[in-house]
């Protein structure tokens with residue numbers, strides 16, 4: 056049980072948040088033939104682009120309506136229209152994700168209304184699906200933008216007829232899943248004889264593969280045609296609390312029932328996933344997973360020694376915080392400092408005394424109050440903090456720009472959880488203990504005296 | 505106010521590119537091309553101003569706006585520091601919807617005070633951004649008031665993103681220094697051999713490749729604007745005797761105004777390339793001697809330059825056997841391309857082409873003359889075309905910036921970063937040797953042979969080889 060502390064403060068030092076439009080753009084990377092477009096000034100796009108490239112080490116398609124001082128005052132409809140036309144001519148995308156930014160929202164633009172007019176008067180745009188999402192930077196963080204974008208996809212992309220198709224299941228993964236996680240998830244679902252419709256599917260576009268030519272949209276990801284078949288599934292599985300909203304919208308549109316899994320790392324949530332898939336498919340849990348489950352339990356038995364009593368400081372978006380925090384505390388470690396980006400109510404159940412809604416500076420203070428910690432789990436922006444404190448940093452989340460492979464790490468499922476436990480146990484072993492224990496303290500005093 | 509400034513900055517008499525323009529073109533200004541919605545790429549004015557000022561390492565750099573401007577990008581540059589690390593922390597007012605409705609001035613003042621009380625910096629730079637400009641937050645007034653109440657310099661940097669390009673932002677950053685910083689502190693130790701370096705941000709530590717050369721001549725860098733600098737160094741920069749202006753388009757206005765206001769003459773130079781380094785060193789020495797430094801300095805500079813050149817060429821030659829005949833494609837706006845071209849050609853590499861996007865007409869001519877028959881100059885290559893060129897093996901290595909990194913890598917072509925995000929320092933004599941060493945390392949890495957091996961099966965996945973055991 057945790058107290059969620061969200062104190063307004065004037066100065067954010069070492070921000071933890073990532074802007075909502077970036078989260079939205081990231082979600083659109085999971086659609087095939089897509090080009091996300093920020094409605095705002097060009098700098099926002101440039102920053103987001105650099106951040107995404109540094110994290111994924113891939114070329115990232117992202118464009119801007121290039122608002123300037125004058126168009127901001129006059130209104131941006133012409134810029135949106137021109138941008139849509141230019142993109143369509145140059146890149147020929149199937150989908151354009153149109154994301155608003157703080158600038159256009161502050162001015163109070165009616166982006167959806169404008170878009171209707173634009174689509175009505177430009178036959179050239181008939182072949183492109185344009186999905187508008189409202190993602191001002193002043194509201195929420197990466198998870199917020201991601202979930203709003205997915206919700207917009209569900210609202211705006213066409214659904215085909217509701218012909219029930221038993222061998223199919225919808226998956227709505229949260230932004231805390233890596234392309235590697237999604238690949239693992241897909242394999243699990245397919246092993247039950249089910250075809251997953253994953254929205255959005257980063258494992259197609261951002262898994263680090265070599266295309267056979269150069270395209271300026273996403274390559275891979277879920278196709279519009281597949282999105283249009285979601286209404287046929289007997290079940291939608293949403294992963295992460297921030298995907299509950301989009302899943303509910305899908306249910307409201309299509310009637311497909313929803314199962315929200317809070318996470319897919321850890322024994323208990325993966326058990327729930329397996330049971331759900333077995334029930335949907337009417338097939339028993341494949342032997343491979345029965346075996347993987349016992350392998351995970353064995354890893355937990357071996358790994359508990361490494362975790363027991365160790366003190367962890369954790370920072371991340373709510374659902375990422377939840378996933379990691381639950382795992383380490385289930386293994387016997389203690390979360391002594393926890394910082395997140397939004398006051399998500401479900402974090403009241405988080406296994407720590409307090410969860411602070413704030414920045415990495417707040418995390419730093421919490422670590423001091425806790426008398427130190429053994430391991431820091433956060434994104435690469437915590438590198439300076441870790442260095443100042445001489446702490447080991449286990450990198451998760453976004454952005455991670457100074458370690459290869461984190462963007463692809465697979466921690467989902469029994470096997471992923473097992474691997475994550477091993478890696479974390481290794482990190483904890485390397486970290487040693489940074490806590491000056493009372494015993495050691497007394498000892499030092501005795502020697503001095 | 506801002507509009508005036510922008511107009512003035514974009515019609516810089518000291519800028520060679522601008523000089524070559526017709527009157528009508530001049531009037532339109534240099535950043536006024538107009539961005540094409542849906543086909544624009546590049547940073548905003550705020551980005552540029554931050555790039556220009558953030559390397560002041562002991563200051564707080566506070567960004568006034570909603571999260572995106574600072575949250576997505578803090579600590580992502582490679583400007584190195586020899587001491588303070590305060591500049592690397594992200595500071596922002598992170599405005600919420602409510603803040604925006606009520607206006608952000610109060611919050612900004614509180615943020616400035618919080619930063620001052622917590623970190624005791626010698627100065628705080630406050631950056632205006634689009635949203636706070638749109639809602640009319642008077643950043644200049646808040647800074648003035650905070651400065652008075654808190655008793656430390658609080659410098660407004662009015663370069664909201666939507667005012668223009670990164671380049672404009674660089675210049676606006678320079679203006680902020682002129683208006684509020686330079687000349688505010690009198691140094692006690694001004695000497696006849698003091699110089700400023702303008703437009704050097706110490707990316708990957710390049711300043712440290714230059715400083716030893718100046719040290720050996722007894723020349724002191726009073727202020728580097730702004731690489732690895734302290735606030736008071738910049739504040740007392742007006743007492744330098746001469747200046748070197750690098751990265752000409754960004755800092756030319758600052759250089760010119762410092763000459764007008766404090767009679768500090770400058771040479772326009774570059775530390776990329778052997779010849780350039782020598783010319784720049786000789787140039788600044790001449791200025792110092794003109795202004796009364798010991799004329800002996802000239803002789804010593806000549807000796808230093810001769811010795812360093814000899815040493816550099818000798819080291820470069822050792823790479824020739826491994827690089828001669830290999831083909832390079834240069835695609836960059838930043839580094840003066842022709843000076844790199846001359847070094848590559850000297851060791852026998854073939855340069856099949858170089859971009860001249862941001863070069864002056866004089867640079868373009870130089871590049872053309874150097875390239876001769878086999879190479880060509882060009883403005884921009886679309887990604888798809890570059891991918892085709894590389895895939896077809898028209899070049900053995902691409903030297904460029906991050907934007908085209910994956911065009912090279914996805915076509916399995918060696919690539920070296922020579923732009924802002926680079927991790928190696930390429931300045932001065934040692935830097936040129938380092939560049940060639942890196943080219944050698946990348947180009948001759950055995951990994952290329954491995955990654956180019958074709959799939960051992962056909963399109964349907966059927967093995968191409970018969971079983972060896974039959």
Ligand code: SF4
Nearest residue numbers: 096098099573634665
């Ligand atoms: S364009 Fe404006 S809102 Fe966007 S990053 Fe630049 S200053 Fe901030």
